Amino acid sequence: MPEERQTVTVMSALAVELAFKRYIIPDFEAETGLSLKMDWAPTSVLMRRIADGARADVILAIDGSMDELEAAGTILAGTRVPVARSLLGVAVKAGAARPDISSPQAFTDMLTGVDKVAFSEGGASGIYFAGLIERLGIADAVRANAITIPTGFTAEKIVAGEAEVAIQQISELMSVPGIEILGPFPDALQSVVELSAAVFADAANPSGAQAFVSALARPSSAVAYEKGGLTPRISTAS
Numbered sequence: 358m359p360e361e362r363q364t365v366t367v368m369s370a371l372a373v374e375l376a377f378k379r380y381i382i383p384d385f386e387a388e389t390g391l392s393l394k395m396d397w398a399p400t401s402v403l404m405r406r407i408a409d410g411a412r413a414d415v416i417l418a419i420d421g422s423m424d425e426l427e428a429a430g431t432i433l434a435g436t437r438v439p440v441a442r443s444l445l446g447v448a449v450k451a452g453a454a455r456p457d458i459s460s461p462q463a464f465t466d467m468l469t470g471v472d473k474v475a476f477s478e479g480g481a482s483g484i485y486f487a488g489l490i491e492r493l494g495i496a497d498a499v500r501a502n503a504i505t506i507p508t509g510f511t512a513e514k515i516v517a518g519e520a521e522v523a524i525q526q527i528s529e530l531m532s533v534p535g536i537e538i539l540g541p542f543p544d545a546l547q548s549v550v551e552l553s554a555a556v557f558a559d560a561a562n563p564s565g566a567q568a569f570v571s572a573l574a575r576p577s578s579a580v581a582y583e584k585g586g587l588t589p590r591i592s593t594a595s
Contacts (some may be wrong), residue, residue: 363391365392365393365415365569366394366412366415367391367415367417368411368416369395369417369418370397370398370418371439371508371509371532372483372552373441373528373552374397374528375532375586376441376585376587377581379584380578380581381578382395385527389565391568391569392409400418400481401479401484403478413556414566415556417552417554418468419481420553423455423555426555429490432555432557433555433558436567437553438570438573438591439552439590439592440590441582441588442550442552443526443587444526444547444588445482445486445524445526445537446525446538446539447532448522448538448539449523456470456471456522456539457538458539458543461545461546463543464543468493471522472502472521472523473504473519473520473522474499474521475503475504475512476503476504476525476587477507478507479506479527480508480525481539481550482526482529482548488526504520510525511525512523515535516534516536523592531586554570556570563587
């Protein structure tokens, strides 16, 4: 019977899922013989689990939360690496009409003019979006026609016919087949999410964890982030 592959457990924000599943995970597992066990969830959910005592070998999350983990000694000093940054965007069903979102006014008109808007209340994108529609003075109008989910991919609601547009990180929208990206939020309304990874201080597999975190910072991974709808925070040069 073949020897079981050694496992590296990873708690990760959803924004990198497309890049990981298509490129980074297969390459890393083939190269090292290690097996990655992924726990995908919004950073806010991961932080609640960590506060309750949950651990893995590696954590990939939004920088603000990583700052908290570093200050508390929850992640191992010196192992943190910047990974990528993510922009918020809008998606519609493939082949559907493409409303204008090129300016703040056009974006606002789109939100109040479509039948149903899907967004996630548990993720960073949804939390920011909820505050944004309040600031724009359209919260009541948007929420009257909103489809909200606690976690997961909002674009699935488009494919299911439950929403006309979906709001989320562009990389997360791209994880769902059958949709098209209208584009990012207008610059004046945009929120940039920066993501980092590190080894947990009490990782069960510290050597495997360090190997994976190191792999996330190499040029081939930067290319994978770009293909997955993200902007790498590392050089794409060899």
